[in-house]
Amino acid sequence: xxxxxxxAAAAAGTYALRVSFIALFGRLDDVPxxxxxxxxxxxxxxxxxxVLPELVLSDGALAVSLGNDRLLAGxxxxxxxxxxxxxxxxxxxxxxxxxxxxxxx
Amino acid sequence: xxxxxxxxxxxxxxxxxxxxxxPFGFVVGAAAVQAGFSGVQIVAMSATVFGGASQLAxxxxxxxxxxxxxxxxxxxxxxxxxxxxxxxIAPHFRRLSERWRLVCAQFLLDTTFAxxxxxxxxxxxxxxxxxxxxxAAAIYVTYVGGTVAGVVFGDRVPDGLQLDFAxxxxxxALLAPxxxxxxxxxxxxxxxxxxxxxxxxxMNVGVVIAGLAGVTAAVLADGAGVGQ
Numbered sequence: 001x002x003x004x005x006x007x008a009a010a011a012a013g014t015y016a017l018r019v020s021f022i023a024l025f026g027r028l029d030d031v032p033x034x035x036x037x038x039x040x041x042x043x044x045x046x047x048x049x050x051v052l053p054e055l056v057l058s059d060g061a062l063a064v065s066l067g068n069d070r071l072l073a074g075x076x077x078x079x080x081x082x083x084x085x086x087x088x089x090x091x092x093x094x095x096x097x098x099x100x101x102x103x104x105x
Numbered sequence: 106x107x108x109x110x111x112x113x114x115x116x117x118x119x120x121x122x123x124x125x126x127x128p129f130g131f132v133v134g135a136a137a138v139q140a141g142f143s144g145v146q147i148v149a150m151s152a153t154v155f156g157g158a159s160q161l162a163x164x165x166x167x168x169x170x171x172x173x174x175x176x177x178x179x180x181x182x183x184x185x186x187x188x189x190x191x192x193x194i195a196p197h198f199r200r201l202s203e204r205w206r207l208v209c210a211q212f213l214l215d216t217t218f219a220x221x222x223x224x225x226x227x228x229x230x231x232x233x234x235x236x237x238x239x240x241a242a243a244i245y246v247t248y249v250g251g252t253v254a255g256v257v258f259g260d261r262v263p264d265g266l267q268l269d270f271a272x273x274x275x276x277x278a279l280l281a282p283x284x285x286x287x288x289x290x291x292x293x294x295x296x297x298x299x300x301x302x303x304x305x306x307x308m309n310v311g312v313v314i315a316g317l318a319g320v321t322a323a324v325l326a327d328g329a330g331v332g333q
Contacts, residue, residue: 045296045319
């Protein structure tokens with residue numbers, strides 16, 4: 001039951017974020033540039049907060065070494081991501097790198 | 106172009122994201138069942154929250170027995186970036202009826218936003234609604250379908266495939282274009298490092314703190330005139 005509350009709260013909160021400016025528009029002439037600027041910092045901050053721990057931590061401990069396959073595969077995928085900005089290429093190269101590295105003893 | 110053609114174009118333009126989206130949904134479904142969600146609950150969550158990153162963050166926290174308030178709060182904070190997409194896409198939706206705008210909002214996430222705005226800026230004549238609904242339909246069906254598959258088949262996929270790694274890779278692909286100048290680079294660097302440092306923080310508020318720290322640091326860097 002309480003898990004349904006989590007689902008409902010997350011869904012309602014998320015919809016409120018999504019609809020925020022879409023609903024305001026028309027009542028508001030334009031999004032203030034200052035607000036827009038601050039909002040543009042949210043994706044890099046949150047996305048990096050989601051990615052980095054997945055790459056540099058192993059079982060909750062810092063694992064920055066050549067023995068960390070996910071860190072190496074992630075670094076290779078990062079190069080592809082910055083060079084191509086192509087989602088599919090990033091995922092495919094990253095997964096292929098992870099598989100290749102796991103074959104290295 | 107006709108509405109039908111623009112809808113089809115939306116579906117077509119979203120195809121390159123689907124090979125990443127389907128496993129994303131799958132990982133969500135498989136991980137959620139292990140963490141204690143019922144199959145119906147997690148499919149409902151994918152259909153309503155429709156945001157893989159936030160769902161995985163919530164599932165992770167649930168599996169480590171975080172308070173439910175923190176679980177829900179983290180899910181919402183991870184989705185804070187949709188506010189920015191909402192602001193950026195709003196002008197393109199100005200000619201839609203109020204009702205359609207409210208519908209379109211539900212499907213707003215990284216990929217629908219990125220694909221739609223690219224096309225809107227490329228071609229003024231593309232039917233805003235039809236094209237958007239084409240993208241949304243393809244991604245929504247794939248993602249929710251992927252979640253169902255994850256619930257049903259999740260325990261039969263060998264661990265060696267490490268499908269969960271597709272998720273940070275997808276974020277990496279989204280992170281790259283979001284870093285466009287010094288303040289956004291500061292936001293990413295601070296957000297990332299604080300998240301690593303905050304692993305094991307009380308009540309698992311790490312992502313919440315990291316997100317706020319990253320944005321704050323970027324505002325300060327911007328105000329200090331870094332890179333200007």
